[in-house]
Amino acid sequence: MSEAANLTTDRPLDLEAVRRDFPILQERIYGNRLVFLDSGASAQKPQAVLDAIRDAYEHSYANVHRGVYQLSQKATDLYEGARETVRAFINAGAVEEVIFTGNATQALNLVANAFGSMLERGDEVVISHMEHHSNIVPWQLLRDRAGIVLKVAPIDERGVLDLDALEGLLGPRTKLISITHVANALGTIVPIEKVVAMAKARGIPVMVDGSQAVQHMPVDVRALDVDFYVFTGHKVYGPSGIGVLYGRKEMLEKMPPWIGGGDMILSVTFDETVYNDLPYKFEAGTPNIVGAIGLAAALDYVTGLGRERIAAHEADVLAYAHRQLGQFNNLRLIGTAPDKAGVVSFLMEGAHPHDVGTILDRQGVAVRVGHHCAQPLMERLEIPGTVRASFGVYNGRDDVDALVAALAKVSEIFG
Ligand SMILES: Cc1ncc(COP(=O)(O)O)c(C=O)c1O
Secondary structure (H helix, E strand, C coil): CCCHHHCCCCCCCCHHHHHHCCHHHHCEECCEECEECECCCCCCCCHHHHHHHHHHHHHCCCCCCCCCCHHHHHHHHHHHHHHHHHHHHHCCCCHHHEEEECCHHHHHHHHHHHCHHHCCCCCEEEEECCCCHHHCHHHHHHHHHHCCEEEEECECCCCCECHHHHHHHCCCCEEEEEEECECCCCCEECCHHHHHHHHHCCCCCEEEECCCCCCCCCCCHHHHCCCEEEEEHHHHCCCCCCEEEEECHHHHHHCCCCCCCCCCEEEECCCCEEECCCCHHHCCCCCCHHHHHHHHHHHHHHHHHCHHHHHHHHHHHHHHHHHHHCCCCCEEEECCCCCECCEEEEEECCECHHHHHHHHHHCCEECEEECCCCHHHHHHCCCCCEEEEECCCCCCHHHHHHHHHHHHHHHHHHC
16 A cells, blocks of 8 residues: 555645656656646556556466466456446446446447447437547547537536536437546536436436546446546546446446457357356457556555545646646636636636647647547637646646746746
């Protein structure tokens, strides 16, 4: 267990202890301390995750579910143990409801294809205006293939979902609402409980993209009463190449498989294939075995720190960032919803986001610039893109101070 994980729940996050858990934070960038403000794109990995990955390859590696020998059994136990860790992390009712995928994108595509194959021409899927492309394009592919209708719930200037307008889009042909939990470009937290309440009143299932949520706050899929919940390993301090689809058992059982191959079958003849039980029906081919093991180590790490405590720490950093950035009269915040997590997006007058990002980088401050895979949102806000600082457990007020100092240089150059 990490040093930081030993803290008791009534104490705030011990930032210095957390930072010691992340070896990459020792790297120097152009001679500066690394101020990593791009965890929304991909988070850094704690030593516990690095150790779990190395340990699995050194001591427990073989293919899973197939070997009669001890090493394969050991790998299978770790892989299936990881599934249980995920189940507990999101409080799913059963391990069968946890499907490992390659990332969030693949999980969203799985539902768009498998659930989508049960939809008929003219059936409707509702998304919001602040989705990541991975919760837009799979539905457009389905629209082009199967004639479904894609409806988009609007947002206001602050980046707050218009719940009344969303409700107005729901009708007898609505077959699914697929919506983000936290908007990646703005940080808006969507009130999923309210979305679910209006969906359930009409018998409409709900899928939530939690790619920007699970690393910031406790998530309980049963309390939320969602039908599908998706997240991606690399944003929650785990490795890349591993993602999760939670699906309510009744839903997953109804859905046909999406990808066919090894492991997802019980028997195959040239005439007929009998599909495997859940969750394997949706896990064709050799899975990312060590990715799942690394993800479990990441979730254990996050659980050890305490998600309430992480949320409280990050809320403080976010509020501080909003206050400090307020001192620039040439800076425009993009995304001012009252309920936000982990993200500050902004524009500097007269400076292209790419130039801002480059100047910040020379000072050791890593941010993301561009459209953040949310081009329809950028179009809605009539901007080409933003500079986005996104926070993780290892960020503190000193990182915000470093950002502010670096932005002062930008102001000097472009002011
Ligand atoms: C809200 C949201 N959904 C989905 C994704 C896609 O994640 P991945 O690229 O790991 O599939 C991202 C990544 O930026 C995201 O922010």
